[in-house]
Amino acid sequence: xxxxxxxxxxxxxxxxxxxxxxxxxxxxxxxxxxxxxxxxxxxxxxxxxxxxxxxxxxxxxxxxxxxxxxxxxxxxxxxxxxxxxxxxxxxxxxxxxxxxxxxxxxxxx
Amino acid sequence: xxxxxxxxxxxxxxxxxxxxxxxxxxxxxxxxxxxxxxxxxxxxxxxxxxxxxxxxxxxxxxxxxxxxxxxxxxxxxxxxxxxxxxxxxxxxxxxxxxxxxxxxxxxxxxxxxxxxxxxxxxxxxxxxxxxxxxxxxxxxxxxxxxxxxxxxxxxxxxxxxxxxxxxxxxxxxxxxxxxxxxxxxxxxxxxxxxxxx
Numbered sequence: 326x327x328x329x330x331x332x333x334x335x336x337x338x339x340x341x342x343x344x345x346x347x348x349x350x351x352x353x354x355x356x357x358x359x360x361x362x363x364x365x366x367x368x369x370x371x372x373x374x375x376x377x378x379x380x381x382x383x384x385x386x387x388x389x390x391x392x393x394x395x396x397x398x399x400x401x402x403x404x405x406x407x408x409x410x411x412x413x414x415x416x417x418x419x420x421x422x423x424x425x426x427x428x429x430x431x432x433x434x
Numbered sequence: 435x436x437x438x439x440x441x442x443x444x445x446x447x448x449x450x451x452x453x454x455x456x457x458x459x460x461x462x463x464x465x466x467x468x469x470x471x472x473x474x475x476x477x478x479x480x481x482x483x484x485x486x487x488x489x490x491x492x493x494x495x496x497x498x499x500x501x502x503x504x505x506x507x508x509x510x511x512x513x514x515x516x517x518x519x520x521x522x523x524x525x526x527x528x529x530x531x532x533x534x535x536x537x538x539x540x541x542x543x544x545x546x547x548x549x550x551x552x553x554x555x556x557x558x559x560x561x562x563x564x565x566x567x568x569x570x571x572x573x574x575x576x577x578x579x580x581x582x583x584x585x586x587x588x589x590x591x592x593x594x595x596x597x598x599x600x601x602x603x604x605x606x607x608x609x610x611x612x613x614x615x616x617x618x619x620x621x622x623x624x625x626x627x628x629x630x631x
Contacts, residue, residue, distance in 0.1 A: 348518065350518055351514075351515055351518050354511060354514040354515065354518075355511065358507060358508070358510070358511040361507045362504055362507060365500060365503050365504060365507070366500070368625065368629060369496070369500050369629070372625075372629040372630065372631070380631060383630075383631065384630050384631070387625050387629045387630050388625060388626075388630065390625075391621055391622050391624075391625035391626075392622075394621045395618050395621055395622060398510065398614055398617055398618045398621070399614075399618065401514075402510050402511075402513075402514055402610075402614045402617070403453055403610075403611050403614045403615075403618075404451070404453050404607075405453070407450065407451050408450050408451060408452055408453065409449070409450030409451075409452060410450065412450070412452060412459060413450075415463060416463075419463075419466060419470070422470075423470055423473065423622065426470075426474060427473055427474065427477050427626065430474060430477040430478055430481055431477060431480070431481065431630065434477070434478050434481035434482065
C-alpha cells in the first residue's frame with residue numbers, strides 16, 4: 326500500500342466503508358440547515374409582512390433570529406463548538422454584543 | 435502527521451481544534467468586526483431617518499433577499515458535506531465544493547437582477563444614504579462571495595482523494611470557514627437592510 330494509506334486514521338477508513346452521506350454528522354448538519362431555513366422564513370413572515378404590529382417587538386424578533394442563525398452557522402458549520410474555549414468564547418460574545426448593540430441602537434439612537 | 439491533521443474534530447473535543455489555522459481567524463474575526471460596524475451604521479441611519487429608510491427599504495426586493503439567504507445556507511450545507519467526504523477521502527467530495535460554487539453563482543445572479551431593477555427604477559446609490567449603504571455594503575459582501583467562489587474552486591481540487599500534503603485538511607477547513615463567514619455576514623446584512631423596519 327502507499328504511504329498515505331498506511332497513515333490513514335482508523336476512523337477515516339471506517340467512514341470510507343460506510344456511506345458518509347448517511348452518517349450522523351452529516352444528518353446533524355442537515356437538521357441545522359433545516360432549522361436555519363425555518364428561522365429565515367419565520368423572520369420574513371414576522372418581520373417583513375407586518376404580522377407583528379409592535380415595531381420594537383418585530384425588530385427584536387428579526388435581530389434575535391439573526392443572532393441565533395449566526396450562532397448556529399458558527400458553532401455547527403464553522404465547527405466552533407469543537408474549537409478551543411477562547412475562540413468559541415470570542416464568537417459567543419460577538420453574537421451577544423451584536424444583538425445587544427443593534428437592539429440598543431434601535432431603541433435609543 | 436497526516437493522521438493527526440485528518441482526525442475529525444469530534445475526536446479532539448477536549449483540547450479543542452481551531453478550524454484552518456489560528457492566523458486565518460484574526461482575519462475572519464476582523465472581518466466580522468468590520469461588518470459589525472456596517473450593521474451598526476445601517477441601524478443608526480434607520481434610527482435617525484426612519485421615514486426615508488423605511489420608504490427606500492420598501493423598494494428592495496424582499497423575496498429575492500429571502501431566496502438569496504436560502505441559497506447561501508444551502509451552499510454552506512454543501513461545504514459541510516464536502517468536508518465530511520474530504521475527511522473520509524471520498525471521491526465525491528469535490529462535487530460538493532463545486533455545488534457550493536454553483537450556489538455562489540446563483541447568489542450573484544439574483545444580486546444582479548436586484549441591482550438592475552433598482553437602477554432601472556432610478557433607485558441608485560446617489561439618491562440617499564439608504565441606497566448608498568445598500569449598494570456599498572451588499573457590494574462589499576458580493577466581493578466576498580466572488581473571492582469565496584475562487585477559494586472553493588481551489589478547494590474542489592484539494593478535496594480530491596488523491597491530493598497529498600500534510601496541510602490538506604487545514605487548507606480545506608480554512609476555505610470552508612471563509613465560505614461560512616460569507617453566509618454568516620449575509621444573515622445580518624439581510625436582517626438590517628431588508629427586514630428591520
